[in-house]
Amino acid sequence: MYELVKKLLPHVADKTDELIYSVYQTLVMLTVSGLISFVLGLLLGIVLVVTREGGILPHRPVNAALGFTVNLFRSIPFVILLAALIPLSRLLTGTAIGTTGAMVPLIFGTVPFFSRQVETALSGVDHGLIEAAQSMGLSAPGIIVRVLLRESIPQLIRVSQITSISLIGLTAMAGAIGGGGLGDFAIRYGHQRGQTDVTYITVVVILLMVAIIQHLGNLVIKKNTH
């Protein structure tokens, strides 16, 4: 078995430990920044939906300011964000390198994207349902939780799939500035030392991650669609 691996993937065989550690680093970046981004993006997405004109708590200044900020961060290319956020990273996490240092730019790169996606998902809820809930005397928080979020669960899962898959891409890029993980692994060996089999194996591993996210998401969607 080892011989076969050695023959097909000569450069991977002697650094399986490093590969596994890279997968671990990528997973840490993905889950930690993913979870934080999920919570923040969900909150901002909700604010974007409820404060807009015709929403349940219309507030033009808040909506305009938040919309502008989200657009601003969405228009900064991630590589530039990585460099620009170094001081903030040091301030918040004490470091600008490694998986910890990558968290802040990953969150800044994901939250604006995800909050727009959440906004679209929540906008898909029929206004009639909100009106019905209002006529039953529900409060604004009640409507947000029991109607807006509840009725858009399949849509929210879909956008979470999209966002986490694009977040995997960002973790690979963050790796390039010293974040570690699979991106860093592929660049150091596959690219800089011309060990192409290392590049291929990272692609396969990432493909697996994408497939798992897609599959789990689809299961939950299926369970929540009636």
Place this chain on the structure above:
Amino acid sequence: MIRLEHISKTFSSVQGPVKALSDISLQIEKGEIFGIIGFSGAGKSTLVRCINLLERPDRGGKVFIDSTELSALPYSELRAARLNIGMIFQHFNLMPSRTVLDNVTFPLNYRRIPATQQVRKARHLLELVGLENFEQRYPSELSGGQKQRVAIARALASDPKILLCDEATSALDPQTTREILELLASLNASLGLTLVVITHEMAVVKDLCHKVAVLEQGRLVESGETFEVFSNPQQEITRRFVSAASNLAKVEQLKKLRPDFFALKAGELLVRLSYLKRSVSEPLISLITSRFSLQFNILYADVELVGGAPIGGTVGVLGGQSGSIAEALHFLEQKNVKVEVL
């Protein structure tokens, strides 16, 4: 009792302010079925939303439920007051992710009511609307009429005194419409529920409503007991609604399409006789033909029950001596029959 005082509503649009309602005042008594009829865009839906304040009327407009001024309540008390006002909608607005049972208990959740009691209540209501075997279904598995029944059960879950029906049958076929109207009428009779019924369908008002208000371009143009309003409409718009429902009005259309059908001999008149008062019991047609020695060839007759009283009349060809015809028509008018020579 619902009392609206000087309700106006202005929406802002790109073209400037649009007046959806102008100075509407009306009173709906407890236990009444009150229809609000108008063509689309007349402001009916806005008006009904002013009752539970889903729409805020312009300054100066007041909404009273019994002796409480709803429009003066702070938000939290308004939300509590809305529990006394159920509402059903044209497109049902059931929560698609919840089962029928969960939809009906929805207004009861988070109100410190034990779960078993919520379910018992919901089951009772589902039985009331004739859907006892549908608890675990999802709205997408139901027909339009069934969805509206679930919506009615849901609206009744908080024991409201008032039920607002916003075009509740407009998305349903005629047969289902009739069934839902029967259900609403029986709820009115058994629970003493006050119903406010918004519609553009004359059939709904005719079969269901005790009183009716006619809305045109945001103004209340006519209102009163359904029979009074529709037996003797004062406004052009009301006449249009009546003619849409009554076959008697179709004679003009028929005359245009098939003039040969109405070929009159010399001295004959095509007339339409319609009742203006309740309880038309005299045999008027046989009376005039014998008393004035005329011939009356009935082309067709039509009677509808409006507000429980017959409304309708006869279209026919009247023949005889011209003097006698004039006398006969005069006689009919004295008997509160509206005579139109076509």
